Amino acid sequence: MPLPNSIIGYTQADRVRVRLVLEDGFLLIDHAQTYGNQPSLGCFSSISCVSASSTDILQQNSIVYFNVLWAELLPSTLENHPPILTIDYCKVKDEKKATLDRVSFLIDAQNERACDAWIENLLNTSYRNTIRNKRLLVLINPFGGQGAALTRYKKYSAPILAAARCRVEEIETKYKGHAAEIIENMEGLERNYDAIVCCSGDGIPHEVFNGLSKRPNVAAAFKIPVCQLPCGSGNALCVNLVGSNDLQFATLSVVKGIPIPVDLCALTQDNKRYITFLSQALGMIADCDLGTENMRWMGESRFTVGLIMRVLSGAKYPCKVSVRISHESRTQVRQAYHEHKNKAHTSTFERTQLPDLKYGTVHDPIPEDWKSIDTSSLAVFYVGKMPWVSSDALFFPAALPHDGYMDMILIDSSIPKKEILSILLGVAEGKHFDSKYLHYYKVDAYRIEPKAHSGYISIDGESFNFTPFQVELHPGLGTVLSRTGQFQAPGIGI
Incomplete structure (x- = not known):
């Protein structure tokens, strides 16, 4: 027997009769007599709390299922008073800011069983892509x-x-x-x-x-x-x-959140093996991330200030980079992005131990099919598995959860300083992707060997020893909770 998609209730403050309907991705709330066969679809912004009048409730008359947290029918604490249907939800503004709220309705005693079934329908629909009571x-x-x-x-x-x-x-x-x-x-x-x-x-x-x-x-x-x-x-x-x-x-x-598989990376350095999920950096990025601790009071802006200081000083970070490149040109990167963007992936990893290292450790010989890149005047070495490295830095716009690649960016310090600044200040919107002054690759694995005696290496924002390290990919090894089942990034055009 199908669960009911509508229920009649009354506002608590002035006992106005309302109908609550599950339809078209929304929980709709309106005067019962106005519905007929064509319920109006209001644009949700807020519904006031328990003491709200019918006018307050009906002016803003829909809640997106995603925002519904819970619903239940509670017995009244007053004698001869009908039970109360409460709906807890998040009031969302501009799609990105939320506040907790609740709306409540009186339910006729004879409708309690129907209301219980309606609540079950609401919760089933609201948690369709995930589990309740996590x-x-x-x-x-x-x-x-x-x-x-x-x-x-x-x-x-x-x-x-x-x-x-x-x-x-x-x-x-x-x-x-x-x-x-x-x-x-x-x-x-x-x-x-x-x-x-x-x-x-x-x-x-x-x-x-x-x-x-x-x-x-x-x-x-x-x-x-x-x-x-x-x-x-x-x-x-x-x-x-x-x-x-x-x-x-x-x-x-x-x-x-919806569980999705994500690629993780294996990093070997010295005699240890680590997992890295976000990024690896040497050069200006690592320098600004880890070398500006004294500027932490500035918040995320310390990173931008640190970058400008280092670009103007002409900082360079010589090292040796060996890499197995899968997609080298910007056209190839675009093609790989759109090929994998909507491709479903289910992890098939079932071993009790970590996957074997396909390319060995940092101490093994470099495979013959890897490419050696001249980085004697390197400014930026940055590799990532996620598009955003902070809320204002879309460094890797072509990164995907489980495409089987890492995204690598290389910038040489020999290019004009204004171009380096333009690239690094353009990452807020991913505008740097098409710059002719940077290299953007999809890679399978790499090794980097610093030539300086001291400096910073940043792994997922954490400080690591300033010694050579090697990284390769473990496809679909990890799991994360995503709001929509994918990364929240604009991506790149064809």
């Missing part, structure tokens, strides 16, 4: 976001997770590497959680992926989706998966 392991870096991560999580995220009836375990990290230890050693992780939520910058996701890589059953561990609540100075994972840095909208996107 079991979430929330790792909070209390030092993130200038020390405000815990406070912001409690104020903005926790109420939304509670409204969605998520089952949450919260753990505060105590020191660098603690998140990796928690994930590596937690008993029953794969059995007990539907997602790992990093309330932090990009450092905790980096630790989580590396912790997962050390689990007894790697395949099972990497099937747990990883996501981020933006509470750090760098929140690239969230920007790529959600398309916003708004904490409440990101929390809504965790509740409604």
